[in-house]
Structure formats: structure tokens, C-alpha cells
Amino acid sequence: MRRIICYIVYGNDDDYYNSTKFSILTLLNYTHNTDIEIVVLTSNVDQFKQYPVTLQQITDQQKKQWSLDHQYHFRIKNLGLQNIIKSLHLSIDDKILFFDTDIYFKNNPLKLFDLITEKQVLLYKNEGRICDKKRFKYYKNNLQDKDCFISQNAQMWGSAVIGITASEDYLIKEADQLMLSLVDKLDIKQAHTIEQLSLAETLRKKFEIVEGVKHVNNFSTSKRKDYAMPIIKKLLKENKLLNIESLAKKALKIKINRPILQIIKDKIYD
Numbered sequence: 001m002r003r004i005i006c007y008i009v010y011g012n013d014d015d016y017y018n019s020t021k022f023s024i025l026t027l028l029n030y031t032h033n034t035d036i037e038i039v040v041l042t043s044n045v046d047q048f049k050q051y052p053v054t055l056q057q058i059t060d061q062q063k064k065q066w067s068l069d070h071q072y073h074f075r076i077k078n079l080g081l082q083n084i085i086k087s088l089h090l091s092i093d094d095k096i097l098f099f100d101t102d103i104y105f106k107n108n109p110l111k112l113f114d115l116i117t118e119k120q121v122l123l124y125k126n127e128g129r130i131c132d133k134k135r136f137k138y139y140k141n142n143l144q145d146k147d148c149f150i151s152q153n154a155q156m157w158g159s160a161v162i163g164i165t166a167s168e169d170y171l172i173k174e175a176d177q178l179m180l181s182l183v184d185k186l187d188i189k190q191a192h193t194i195e196q197l198s199l200a201e202t203l204r205k206k207f208e209i210v211e212g213v214k215h216v217n218n219f220s221t222s223k224r225k226d227y228a229m230p231i232i233k234k235l236l237k238e239n240k241l242l243n244i245e246s247l248a249k250k251a252l253k254i255k256i257n258r259p260i261l262q263i264i265k266d267k268i269y270d
Contacts, residue, residue, distance in 0.1 A: 002094040003036050003113050008080040009101050010043035010058050015229050017047045019101045019219075022232045024051055025251035026105040028244065036110065039088070041080050052244060056087060072188050074195045075179065081162065082172040090166035097122075100160040102220045106252070109215050112163055121203050122163030125213040127156040130197070138190050139197070143182075150182070150201060156193065157200035160220065161212040164203075175202035219256060228256035 005027065009020045024038060031038070038053040043063065045055045058080065064070060066079040081098050090096075095116045097109075115122050130136040131152050143150055164171070179198035186194065203209055219228040235254055239247050 002088075002090060003110075004039055004084075004088065004090070004094065004096045005031075005036060006039040006041065006081065006084050006096065006098050007101060008041045008058075008077055008084075008098075010063060010076065014233075015225070016101050017042075017044065018229065018232050018236055021048070021051070021236060022251055022254075023099060023101060023104045024048075024053065025244075025248045027109065028052070028248040029252045030105065030108045030110055032245070034110070039084055041084055050244065056084065068183070072183060072194075074192065075176070077159065078172050078176055078179075078195055078199060082169055082176075085166055085169040085172075092165065092167035094166040096162075096164055096166060098159075098162040099216070100218070100220070102225070103160055103216050103218050104256075106217050107215065112161070112212050112215050115210050115212065116163045116165060118165075119207060121168065121207045121209055122161060122212050123200060123203070123209050124158035124161040124216075125211050126209070127158055130154050130156055138186075142186055142191075150197070154197065154201055155204065156197055157209060158213075159196045159199055160218060161216060162199070163212065168203075168207075171202050171206065172199070175199040178202055224256075224258065227258045231256050 007020050007023065009016050020040070024040075027038070039056060040048050040051075040053045041056045041058055042048065043058045045057055048055055062083075063076065066076045067073040068075060077098075081096070085096060095113050097112055097116075112122060127133070128136075130139045131154070133156070136156055139150075139154075175195075175198045178201065179195050182191070182194050182198060188194065200209065219225055231254060235251060239250055242250070
């Protein structure tokens, strides 16, 4: 059984590449001397040539096609993941973990593979039923009485972590079809998590979904990113001559969580 960890990063913003490198570096502290394979699907393979990963190229044509002619770039995650699975020619019981670029690790995340079973898949976090949460009211208000295959019990699950077996890649295609039907009915500028909802609802019909949030760290909010990215950039710049193993150990010791005084200051000036 193969165990694959994958990332998808594209575009011209160096912060996305730096955060992906930081995530991989923290991960390498736990994958050393294991059979874990790390795959990076990217539009700039040169960024990762010194890293012990398998590189796959996203072409401009793929980005255009997967993002609906650049109208909804969030779709690239699901279709990029499907592309990785197909390209690796995996067996049906091989396991795949996807991480967003702002996920990093302070503890061993490999136990996440144990949560992926024949009857169970993994997503980052259950964010609640869309009809119960105020922040999802756009869905509730705009999907009523529409033939969109979304029930009142539909749940939003964050997809910063996705864990499935290779046999479930067909469900990504089904989720994409659901997403396309919702895109036709919704304003994608107001409902920017359509791909998450579609994936969760598709998986939920076939499997139990469990959370992976407790096993990873992230800096996903804008304030956390503003604090973390200069620290990560400095780490990579000042240690670019180090070998990867030494750089990985340094990355593990770096603190990118905001101190309490910074959090208070951010709230005051928010």
C-alpha cells in the first residue's frame, strides 16, 4: 500500500510557494526513513527542485480549464487532486492525503493515514450545517426550492486536509458535477466555498467523515498569515545554503503563532 501526501500551488505569489516549502520542511521531520511519497503539483517546478518530492507541472491550459476560464480558481484543488491520483497509477487501496499550503506540523501527522479506511474518509473540520450557521445564510437563502440536490442537513466541511483512498477518486468527479450545478445557481463571489460543500456532500453519501484538525497546525487567517509569512521568508532566505535535513530541523523550531500581545493589538486595530 502506497501512502501519498500532496500539495497544489500555482500562480506568481511567492508567499504561496514559501508557505508550501515551510509545510514540507516541517513534514520531513516525520517522514524521514518512511515510505511516504510527497507530490507537489505546481505551475513553477523550479521552486521545489531541491526538495525530496515528486514534481508535477500545472499547465496554463489546465489552470484555465480547471478554473472555469479563471472564474473560479478554488475548483483547481479538487481537479488537481484527481489529476495527481490518475497520474500516479495507484492501486485501489493506496491512501492519499492532501494539505493546503498553510498547513504545517508540530506533531506527527502520519496517524492521519490510519483515519482513512474502507468506510471512512477525512476532511479538515466540520463547520456545521449550512442552514444553522449565519455565515452560510447565502446558501440557505438562495438554494431554497431549487433542484440542486442539497438537503437541509447539508454540512460544510473545510477541505484544508483531504484524506481518501485511490478507489474514491471517482467521487471527486461526482463532487465536481455537483459543484458545477451549484455554480449555475449561485453568485460565486458570495458563495466562495462551493467546492468544499460539494465535496463534503458527495463523500457524506458514501462514507463517514472524520476531522483531521487536531493533527495539524495552520495559519489560514489573514492576521496569522501577516505575522507568519515574514518569519518563514526569513527562515528560507537566511538558510538557503543548508541541506534539506538541517533546514527541516530549523523549520520545526520556528514559532509562527502570534504572541498574545500581538493578538490583542490586532483586535484593537482591526
